[in-house]
Amino acid sequence: MTKHLADPVPLPHGPALANRFALAPLTNTQSNPDGTLSDDEHDWLVARGRGGFGLTMTCAAYVSPAGQAWAGQLGISDDRHLPGLTRLADSLRATGTRSSVQLHHAGRRADPAVTGRPNVAPWAEAERDTAALSTAEVTGVVEDFVAAAVRAERAGFDGVEVHGAHGYLLGQFLDARHNHRDDGYGGSLDGRYRVLDEVLRGIREATGPDFQLGLRLTPEGNGITLPEGREIARRALASELLDYLDMSLWDVFMRPRVEGHEGLLIDHFVDLPRHGAALGVAGSVQSAADARWCLERGADLVTVGTGAILHHDFAARALADPDFVVRARPVPRDVLRAEFVGPAFVDYLAAGWDDLVA
Secondary structure, eight states, X not given: OOOOTTOOXXXXXXXXXXXXXXXXXXOOOOSOXXXXXXXXXXXHHHHHHHTTOSEEEEEEEESSGGGOOSTTXXXXXXXXXXXXXXXXXXXXXXXXOEEEEEEEOOGGGSOHHHHSSOEEESSOBGGGTEEEOOHHHHHHHHHHHHHHHHHHHHXXXXXXXXXXXXXXXXXXXXXXXXXXXXXXXXXXXXXXXXHHHHHHHHHHHHSOTTOEEEEEEOSSBTTBOHHHHHHHHHHHHHTTOOSEEEEEOSSTTOOOSSTTOOSOGGGGTTTSOOTTOEEEEESOOXXXXXXXXXXXXXXXXXXXXXXXXXXXXXXXXXXXXXTOBOOOSSBOHHHHHHTTOOHHHHHHHHHHOTTTBO
C-alpha cells in the first residue's frame, strides 16, 4: 500500500498521529538552570505543534540528576519539573499535535561541572573520572526512567521516547567494546540489552493503556556493529512494547560506515517485522521529496531536525507543497528568532555548526 505524508498513523496505544511527520528531539539548551521549562523552550516546541507536526518530541530530558549532559537541559527527574511540563503538555495538546518527552541519562557523557557529581557508566573509566554502576545502581537507573515516564504521564503527555542512541547511558550498555560486566548486564548481547528491556517493560507496566512508548536507537557506531544494531532493533520491535521505533541514521541517504554491508543504512531496518509499531527514520531530511523518499523506502514516520529549526512549519509546508525545500543556509539570527528559536538555542547552533547561523 502506498504511504502518503498526510496519512494518519495509528499506534498500538493511545491516539493516532495526524500525519507522518515527527519533530526530532533536538538539544536546544533553553531550559532554566534547575531543569524547569523556560518560556523560550515552551514557545519553540509549541510553534512546531502549530506548524503541523503529527508528533512533537521534547529534547532529551534527564531522568536522574547525575545524568545531565549539558547546561540548559530539560529535566524530568523531580516533581519540581512538573508545573512546566504540564504547561507544555497542555499547550501542545491545544495545537492538535501528539506529544512525547524524550527520556535521557548521559552516563559517562554527563557533565560533572553541571551535575556536581561524578560520572557513572556500565564500566569504570579513570581518565574520565567515571565510576562503574553497581548492580543495585543499575536497578536505580531503571527505576529513574520508569519514574520519569510516570511523571510525563501525570503532566499530560501522550507518551515518552527512551533515548537509547548516540552513546549515552543506555547505548553505553549496548557497547560490545567496553561493557564486559559479569552481573547479567554486560558481555553477551542478551546481557547488554537487558537494561534497555527492563526500562521499556517497566514503563509499559507503570503507565496506562493509552500511554505511548517510543525508542530511539543508533544503527551502528559507539561500540555497536550494524548486525547488532539490526538485532537490537528487531528485539525491541518484537517485544511488542513499542508504539514507534525512531532510528537516528545521521543521514537517511548514507551507506554503512563499515565496508562489506550492502545498500543504505535505512535498508537494514525497513524490512524488520514491526509487530504493530511504526518505524521512523531521521537524518538530513531537507525537503518534501526527501520525506516522500523515506516512505517509499519503507519508513512509516519521518523525523525532522534541522529542517524544523529553519521552518517551524516544515511539516505544514511539506504537506501543502510537494516541491518544498528548506531555505538556504546560513540563516540570519533574526530569521531564526522569527521561527521561535530562542537566543540560547541560536548561540548553541552558532557554536556547533559552521554553516547554520549567519
